[in-house]
Amino acid sequence: MAKSSPFEGVHQQLGARFAEYNGWRLPQDYGDPAGECAALSTSSAAFDLCSFGRFSIPVAGTAGLTGQLTGGTLLPEDGTWIRSEMNGTGSVRIARIRNQYLMLTQPEHRQGVLERIQKAGIAAVDVTEKTGMLGVYGPDAFRAIGKIVPLDLSDLVPGSAVSHSFFMITVTALRGSWLNVDGLELICPASAAGLAAGAIARYHKQQNIVPAGMDCLIKALGND
Known part of the structure; x- marks a missing residue:
């Protein structure tokens, strides 16, 4: 049975058509595929990234991680993220927030990356299904989200990462995207995903954020 996104209720309210992707039931589109793609270059498009792998790795346990990255890529400094290739298992992104690294993978590489780093003795915890991840991508994404979410993101520059807490909910924000466009990615506990996405759903028209499908x-x- 396909896994359900913690944002599914919000997608239904917005009129999503669903399909299965990498074992997840996710929005295929919202009725205007061409308009959704156009928003990436003209304003901003919001994507459900719950199927993308997310691994938490303590900084103290990463002695062998650099050796798994192409060309011995250096790990990021606190408050930043990098993108690299992992030998034989595709592209990964790694953020450091205080004493933890957060590794992100594309859906099809999730299991392969996890097996590889665990085999190297790295104490990674797969938090993919315990969290929700939303990406808002496009030239106006950062401004638009900054008008909606109750977080101070004013110091978040491209390539940076931060965690904020409000109402006892921890939200991780990364400035950037999996694409060659600006963006903002938000990661929160799965139990709080509806609340986080609900705010964007309420104000997306006002801020010209277009809900977009997989x-x-x-x-x-470029994976089609």
């Missing part, structure tokens, strides 16, 4: 994202990634 067909648009896959095309932009």
Whole structure:
């Protein structure tokens, strides 16, 4: 049975058509695929990234991690993220927030990356299904989200990462995207995903954020 996104209720309210992607039931589109893709270059498009792998790794346990990255890529400093290739298992992104690294993978590479780093003795915890991840991508994404979410993101520059807490909910924000466009990615506990996405759903028209499906994202990634 396909896994359900913790944002599914919000997608239904917005009129999503669903399909299965990498074992997840996710929005295929919202009725206007061409308009969704156009928003990536003209304003901003919001994507459900719950199927993308997310691994938490303590900084103290990463002695062998650099050796798994192509060319011995250096790990990021606190408050930043990098993108690299992992030998034989595709592209990964790694953020450091205080004493933890957060590794992100594309859906099809999730299991392979996890097995590889665990085999190298790295104490990674797969938090993919315990969290929700939303990406808002496009030239106006950062401004638009900054008007909606109750977080101070004013110091977040491209390539940076931060965690904030409000109402006892920890939200991790990364400035950037999986694409060659600006963006903002938000990660929160799965139990709070509806609340986080609900705010964006309420104000998306006001801030010109277009809900977009996986067909648009896959095309932009060049995986179609």
